[in-house]
Amino acid sequence: MASSKHDLVAALTDVVGARNVLLGADIGDHYRTDIINKYNCAPDCVVRPASTEEVSGIMKAAYAAGVPVTVIGGQTGTAGGAIASPGGIALSLERMNAIEEIDTVSMTMTVQAGCVLQIAQEAAEEKHAFLPLDIGARGSAMIGGVIGTNAGGNRVLRWGMTRDMVLGLEVVLADGAIVSSLTKMLKDNAGYSWKQLLIGSEGTLGVVTRAVLRLRPQPTSNQTALVATDSFDDAARLLRDLEVSLGGRLSSYELIWGDFYSAMTETQLSVRPRPLATGRAFYILLEMLGGDAEHDPAEFQRALEAAMESGLVVDAVIAQSDRERQGLWAVREDFAPFLANFKPFISYDVSMGLVDMPRFVGESQRRLATAFPGCQAMFYGHAGDGNLHILFHMGPDTAAREKEVDKVVYEVVRAVNGSIAAEHAVGVSRAQFLGMSRSDAELSLMRKIKDALDPKHILNPGKVLT
Ligand SMILES: Cc1cc2nc3c(=O)[nH]c(=O)nc-3n(C[C@H](O)[C@H](O)[C@H](O)COP(=O)(O)OP(=O)(O)OC[C@H]3O[C@@H](n4cnc5c(N)ncnc54)[C@H](O)[C@@H]3O)c2cc1C
Numbered sequence: 001m002a003s004s005k006h007d008l009v010a011a012l013t014d015v016v017g018a019r020n021v022l023l024g025a026d027i028g029d030h031y032r033t034d035i036i037n038k039y040n041c042a043p044d045c046v047v048r049p050a051s052t053e054e055v056s057g058i059m060k061a062a063y064a065a066g067v068p069v070t071v072i073g074g075q076t077g078t079a080g081g082a083i084a085s086p087g088g089i090a091l092s093l094e095r096m097n098a099i100e101e102i103d104t105v106s107m108t109m110t111v112q113a114g115c116v117l118q119i120a121q122e123a124a125e126e127k128h129a130f131l132p133l134d135i136g137a138r139g140s141a142m143i144g145g146v147i148g149t150n151a152g153g154n155r156v157l158r159w160g161m162t163r164d165m166v167l168g169l170e171v172v173l174a175d176g177a178i179v180s181s182l183t184k185m186l187k188d189n190a191g192y193s194w195k196q197l198l199i200g201s202e203g204t205l206g207v208v209t210r211a212v213l214r215l216r217p218q219p220t221s222n223q224t225a226l227v228a229t230d231s232f233d234d235a236a237r238l239l240r241d242l243e244v245s246l247g248g249r250l251s252s253y254e255l256i257w258g259d260f261y262s263a264m265t266e267t268q269l270s271v272r273p274r275p276l277a278t279g280r281a282f283y284i285l286l287e288m289l290g291g292d293a294e295h296d297p298a299e300f301q302r303a304l305e306a307a308m309e310s311g312l313v314v315d316a317v318i319a320q321s322d323r324e325r326q327g328l329w330a331v332r333e334d335f336a337p338f339l340a341n342f343k344p345f346i347s348y349d350v351s352m353g354l355v356d357m358p359r360f361v362g363e364s365q366r367r368l369a370t371a372f373p374g375c376q377a378m379f380y381g382h383a384g385d386g387n388l389h390i391l392f393h394m395g396p397d398t399a400a401r402e403k404e405v406d407k408v409v410y411e412v413v414r415a416v417n418g419s420i421a422a423e424h425a426v427g428v429s430r431a432q433f434l435g436m437s438r439s440d441a442e443l444s445l446m447r448k449i450k451d452a453l454d455p456k457h458i459l460n461p462g463k464v465l466t
Pocket residue numbers: 034035070071072073074075076077078080081082093113134135136137140141142143144145146147148149150151152153154201202203204206207208209423424425427460463
């Protein structure tokens with residue numbers, strides 16, 4: 001190891017202690033890749049700080065040495081954003097996992113960035129409060145990661161993205177400066193909102209160390225249903241009708257195309273029965289969270305009955321227990337059995353105005369089938385937010401032709417004025433296509449921001465901006 005590297009390791013060891021600087025064979029496999037396991041890179045070292053001051057010390061040392069730093073959270077990101085750079089440092093916040101305060105008067109939670117999302121959700125619940133942020137990867141994703149990616153998930157329709165839940169933020173900048181504003185206010189227009197700039201910046205502008213999250217009163221009733229419609233227009237009308245009839249309490253609206261519903265439930269049959277017969281054009285998972293456990297079930301049922309009478313909904317099942325509720329969500333979230341036979345695959349996370357969704361799906365299906373005969377493309381997503389996920393497979397050649405497939409999909413995204421990265425981040429896999437969603441002027445502004453905050457480009461280089 002060159003002496004400058006020795007000096008850097010010595011400086012890092014001074015900051016976090018030898019036990020928390022991992023080198024060579026001590027760097028476990030999980031620090032080298034992420035859940036998708038598409039990109040791999042062994043960092044030169046892994047550092048595991050226990051406080052904001054230690055993060056600051058690490059960044060000062062890395063800044064002085066000009067060495068790249070990649071923050072890693074739960075490594076559930078799907079765009080390769082948490083893969084370290086060659087010769088770089090992986091900064092793991094796993095030891096900074098405390099929930100520092102739950103304030104049930106202000107309805108806030110102050111939490112360190114390494115806290116796992118589900119643990120934060122459960123801690124809120126114990127205090128009869130509710131952290132609405134919810135994603136399939138809740139058991140591993142960390143607060144720093146969901147803030148770093150501005151995660152969305154299942155309840156954006158009602159409570160917004162992560163950025164809508166972050167009241168206060170603390171970050172460490174590239175040069176080690178600590179910027180802390182752990183405030184609890186909803187209203188704060190005092191100057192530029194640097195907080196919003198940092199949220200969703202994927203570790204390229206600063207390291208999130210702590211946050212104040214907004215909590216809500218805990219819902220006391222959960223109504224979940226799976227319904228079927230015969231057309232996209234009916235599905236879109238149902239969304240607007242239910243928003244009105246349920247008085248703004250519709251929290252999830254997850255749309256699954258009929259062929260994907262058949263395929264997913266087929267592979268789950270050995271574990272659970274199919275909740276609705278196949279053969280319909282669309283299946284929609286609906287969730288209403290309310291505060292009146294006595295009357296909410298009847299109200300929910302009435303709303304669905306009205307939708308059936310008007311012909312919008314052609315089949316429906318309402319969960320009558322927690323177990324049934326989990327069974328309905330599994331239709332959307334239990335991917336493992338399906339993916340076992342769908343490998344290798346490419347996944348997309350795009351968004352557009354709801355009005356453009358049928359055109360997007362029809363056009364991408366047409367172009368993909370022409371360019372890659374025999375391919376399979378499955379569509380589903382948080383359609384209430386205009387967000388679609390696509391799973392694409394074309395046999396053993398899938399990975400080799402990924403960039404060609406990307407181009408086809410993203411050209412259709414551009415045609416509908418949509419986004420190539422709705423909620424799963426840009427990372428490395430989407431960075432070269434950013435121009436399909438952003439103008440030259442926007443990209444130039446982003447580069448100026450990057451240059452100003454990270455002049456040496458040591459924070460997660462190669463991610464977001466190429
Ligand atoms: C099964 C499954 C379901 C998912 N469902 C959803 C979903 O519904 N909605 C959704 O939005 N996403 C979803 N995701 C994607 C993923 O879970 C989210 O992007 C999540 O927010 C990443 O959190 P993480 O802690 O795993 O971050 P990582 O994957 O470790 O990191 C992601 C990015 O954030 C940066 N980062 C991490 N920590 C920090 C920090 N402290 N400060 C600054 N930057 C940081 C990293 O450098 C990297 O660029 C899903 C993923 C899986 C595997």
